[in-house]
Each structure stands twice: as structure tokens, then as C-alpha cells.
Amino acid sequence: MKKNLLIIFSFLLVTSIANSQITIASENLPEQGVIVYLAQDSLPDASIQPGAAGTDLTWDFSALVVKSQDTMTFVNPSASPHDAAFSTDNLAALMEGDMWAYFNKSSSVFETVGVVGDVFGVGIPLTIAFEPAEKLMVFPFTYPETFTGTTGFEVIVDTIKAEQTANYSVVCDAWGTIITPSGTFQAIRTYKTKIETTVIYLLYGSFWVPVNTTTDTTYTYDWWSNNSSAKFPVVSFEWLPSEGVIDGDVEFLQNTILGFEKPVANNQINVFPNPSNGEIFIDAPINSTVEIFNPQGKLVYSQNNVSGNTEISFESNCKGLFLVRIISDNNLTFKKVLVQ
Numbered sequence: 001m002k003k004n005l006l007i008i009f010s011f012l013l014v015t016s017i018a019n020s021q022i023t024i025a026s027e028n029l030p031e032q033g034v035i036v037y038l039a040q041d042s043l044p045d046a047s048i049q050p051g052a053a054g055t056d057l058t059w060d061f062s063a064l065v066v067k068s069q070d071t072m073t074f075v076n077p078s079a080s081p082h083d084a085a086f087s088t089d090n091l092a093a094l095m096e097g098d099m100w101a102y103f104n105k106s107s108s109v110f111e112t113v114g115v116v117g118d119v120f121g122v123g124i125p126l127t128i129a130f131e132p133a134e135k136l137m138v139f140p141f142t143y144p145e146t147f148t149g150t151t152g153f154e155v156i157v158d159t160i161k162a163e164q165t166a167n168y169s170v171v172c173d174a175w176g177t178i179i180t181p182s183g184t185f186q187a188i189r190t191y192k193t194k195i196e197t198t199v200i201y202l203l204y205g206s207f208w209v210p211v212n213t214t215t216d217t218t219y220t221y222d223w224w225s226n227n228s229s230a231k232f233p234v235v236s237f238e239w240l241p242s243e244g245v246i247d248g249d250v251e252f253l254q255n256t257i258l259g260f261e262k263p264v265a266n267n268q269i270n271v272f273p274n275p276s277n278g279e280i281f282i283d284a285p286i287n288s289t290v291e292i293f294n295p296q297g298k299l300v301y302s303q304n305n306v307s308g309n310t311e312i313s314f315e316s317n318c319k320g321l322f323l324v325r326i327i328s329d330n331n332l333t334f335k336k337v338l339v340q
Contacts, residue, residue, distance in 0.1 A: 057176030079334035
């Protein structure tokens with residue numbers, strides 16, 4: 001009898017641990033040397049629904065389908081082209097479309113301090129600093145905790161200025177198990193409400209005159225896991241509560257590579273001459289991938305299966321500090337080259 005009771009107790013204990021509520025800590029989010037592969041489903045199946053708030057829930061999102069993909073490579077911001085624009089950053093991420101995001105990560109908060117790139121998709125690269133930084137997560141964080149914040153930015157393009165202010169609140173409204181095409185994760189769910197007010201100004205003489213004001217409210221669900229293979233929200237999408245439908249794509253985690261940025265000895269990878277007058281040589285290991293970003297952070301050169309000594313020439317009008325990214329044998333190396 002005692003043996004049977006022990007077996008039952010052990011089973012209940014294991015089940016309770018397997019489905020227990022988790023806590024998100026600083027080490028559960030990206031650090032330097034992490035590459036996050038994300039997928040988007042632009043036409044999610046009808047089964048992809050947030051459901052009600054609560055505890056010990058199960059979300060079956062296995063019907064998600066990869067329609068497009070993105071990559072985020074997290075590096076030391078000093079190895080990026082725009083570090084000088086942000087004084088409080090200690091982490092940077094290179095994303096698709098030559099976009100860079102800059103973060104501050106500590107034991108108590110993970111926040112976005114700015115972005116650089118074609119943020120609005122109009123072909124104009126912009127540097128946007130968030131004041132104050134926007135909190136993405138606070139630590140430790142678990143159900144049913146909340147946090148709030150404000151953020152904003154100002155950007156000027158020629159005679160047009162945009163000012164945006166935002167208030168947001170985040171509540172952990174549920175925890176449980178989430179099933180995705182990439183695996184099954186214990187997770188907490190956050191529900192973020194963000195109210196953004198944007199004012200557009202035109203320059204008349206020496207005065208900025210407001211010409212348009214809009215206010216938008218977005219609602220976002222994120223599922224966060226403390227699984228070591230995550231490091232990023234497992235699933236994320238915006239929600240229209242008035243209509244009960246997903247607004248836009250569903251983004252979900254495909255894969256995460258940890259510790260990708262390993263030290264590479266100087267005699268293994270060499271970029272020379274530096275400074276350069278218009279051409280450089282890259283001495284890279286066999287089957288390397290070489291990518292070069294111009295001073296504006298735009299990808300201007302990409303070549304796979306590079307081996308040995310490779311010559312690369314720049315256009316005559318290309319000058320400034322270029323960033324060279326070399327991927328080889330699961331190592332990620334950055335070099336900066338000054339083209340005069």
C-alpha cells in the first residue's frame with residue numbers, strides 16, 4: 001500500500017513540476033552571441049486564438065505555417081555601425097532589411113533604447129532614440145504581475161517632423177503550456193496595451209507648425225518561456241479585441257543558436273589593409289560567409305563559401321567606416337575597416 005501511495009505521490013509531484021508556473025529572469029532573454037530565427041504566418045489558421053486568461057492553460061499553435069522568416073543577431077554594440085548614437089546601450093541586434101536595434105539589458109530590465117534603419121518602409125534610413133527607453137520585460141516577472149511605462153521619440157526629415165509619445169501597460173494574464181511547430185514550452189503570457197499619440201509638424205520659416213495628430217491603440221500577446229532554447233517570445237501577435245481577430249502576422253520562434261559569437265584568433269581571420277584606399281583582402285577560413293555593411297548600416301556585399309584570401313573592391317565614392325561580418329565554423333567575427 002505504501003509503495004502504491006509513493007508511486008502516486010511521485011507522479012503527482014512530477015506532473016505538478018512539469019506544468020508549474022514559471023518566472024522570467026534576465027538570463028532567459030538574449031545576450032551577445034545569440035542568433036534568433038523567427039518565422040511569420042501571414043494567414044494563421046482559425047485555431048490560433050489567445051483564449052481566455054487563467055492558469056495551467058494549453059495553447060496549441062502547432063498549425064502555424066512559415067510564410068516568411070527573419071533573423072536577429074545579437075552582438076556587442078561596439079561591433080555595430082551605430083553604437084555612438086546611443087549612450088545607454090549594451091546590446092545590439094542586426095535584423096532583416098539592414099535594420100539595427102539597440103537595447104539595455106540588466107538584472108532588472110530589458111529595454112529598447114533605439115533603432116536605426118528604414119523604420120517606416122519609405123526608403124529613408126533613420127536613427128530613432130526612444131526617450132525614455134521602452135521596457136520589453138522586467139525581472140523577475142511572473143503571473144499575475146504587471147508593469148507600466150512611457151516612451152517616445154522625435155524624428156526630422158527635411159521640413160517634416162514627427163513626435164510620438166506612448167503609454168503602455170503589460171500584465172501577465174496567464175501561464176501554461178504552448179505547443180508550436182518548433183516544440184512545446186512552459187510559458188507565461190503577457191498582454192500589452194500601448195496608446196501612441198503622433199503629431200506631424202511642417203516647418204514654416206523658423207517655426208514648426210502641427211498639421212496632424214493621430215492616436216492609435218495596439219494590443220499585443222506574447223508568450224515567454226524560460227526554456228534555454230528560447231531567449232525570445234515563443235509566439236507573438238497583435239490582437240483586435242473589438243473584432244476578436246489577429247491583426248497582421250503571427251510571429252513565432254523557429255530556432256535559437258546560443259554562444260554563436262566565439263573568440264577567433266587574429267591569425268585565423270584577417271582583414272587588410274586597414275585603412276584602405278578602396279580594396280581589402282579577407283583571409284577567412286574555408287566555406288565562410290562574408291557580409292559588409294556601409295557606414296549607414298546597409299548591407300553592400302554578401303558572399304557565401306568564401307575561402308582563403310579574397311579581394312573585395314569598393315566603389316570610388318564609398319568612404320567611411322565599414323563593418324565586416326564573417327561567419328565560419330559556427331563562429332561570428334566582426335571587423336571594422338576604414339575606407340579613405
